[in-house]
C-alpha cells in the first residue's frame with residue numbers, strides 16, 4: 001500500500017478499528033486526519049504515528065451526536081486542506097453503548113441513527129466538492145452485517161425500542177446511502193462502498209456490550225484498508241463487502257423507493273438542499 005501524497009479523513013479513529021486504520025495509512029505515507037471526541041486518546045495515536053516517523057497527523061475533535069458538530073468538522077477540514085483522497089466514515093456507537101435505552105441526539109433524533117448514519121451522511125455531502133476535486137477518490141462507509149429494515153412510519157423508533165434494532169437500522173441506512181450516493185456520483189471519479197469489517201472485533205463497543213470478541217481489529221482493519229486503498233476495487237462503487245468479499249445486504253438496500261425515501265428524509269433532517 002503506497003499512500004504517499006494522499007490525504008485521508010477517518011472518523012472515529014481515536015479508538016478501535018479506526019485507530020488501527022489510521023496508523024496503517026500513516027505508515028503507508030498518507031496524511032491522516034484523525035477524529036474523535038477524546039483528546040487524550042487522539043494524542044496517544046498522534047504520538048505513536050509521530051514516534052514511528054510517519055508524518056504529523058491532524059486531530060479534529062467533534063461530537064457527531066450533533067449535526068452542528070459534524071458541520072464544524074467538515075468546515076475545519078475544508079479550511080485546512082486542498083485535497084481529500086479518502087473519507088472513511090467509521091465513527092459509531094454500539095447497540096449497548098451507554099446502555100440499551102432509547103436516547104436522542106442534540107437535534108432530537110434517535111441517537112444511534114444520528115451518530116452512526118446521519119452525521120456520516122451530512123459529512124459526505126459537505127466534503128463532496130473536495131473529494132470530487134481530488135478524484136479519483138473514495139468514500140468508505142463502515143457499516144455492519146447487523147441490518148434491520150427501516151420502518152418509515154417510525155424511523156426514530158419511538159415504539160418498541162431496543163438498541164440492537166436501532167444499531168442495525170442505522171447500519172442498513174449507511175448501506176442504502178452508499179448505493180444511492182454511488183448512483184448520484186456516476187462518472188465523477190468518486191467511488192463509495194460500504195462494508196462489515198469483521199464480526200465482534202475486540203473493541204470498546206463490543207466489550208461494553210458484554211460480548212466476547214471473536215475477531216481482531218487487524219482483521220476488520222484490513223477489510224477497511226482494502227476498500228480505502230486496494231487496487232482491485234479501484235473504480236468499483238455502490239457495493240457492500242463482508243470483510244474482503246463482496247456480499248449481499250438486507251433486501252431493503254436494493255429497494256430504490258426505500259432509498260429515495262431515506263434520501264429525502266435525510267436531506268430534510270440535516271437541512272441540506274433537496275437535490
Ligand SMILES: NC(=O)c1ccc[n+]([C@@H]2O[C@H](COP(=O)([O-])OP(=O)(O)OC[C@H]3O[C@@H](n4cnc5c(N)ncnc54)[C@H](OP(=O)(O)O)[C@@H]3O)[C@@H](O)[C@H]2O)c1
Nearest residue numbers: 012014015016017036037038064091092200201203204205
Ligand atoms: N467492533 C465490531 O465488531 C464491529 C462490527 C461491525 C461493524 N463495526 C463498526 O465499526 C466502526 C468502528 O467500531 P469500533 O468497534 O472500532 O468501535 P469503538 O472502538 O467503540 O470506537 C468508536 C469510535 O467512534 C467514535 N465515536 C463514538 N461516538 C462518537 C460521537 N458521538 N462523536 C464522535 N465520535 C464518536 C469514538 O470516539 P471517542 O474516542 O471519542 O469515544 C471512537 O473513536 C463502527 O461504525 C461500528 O459500527 C464494528
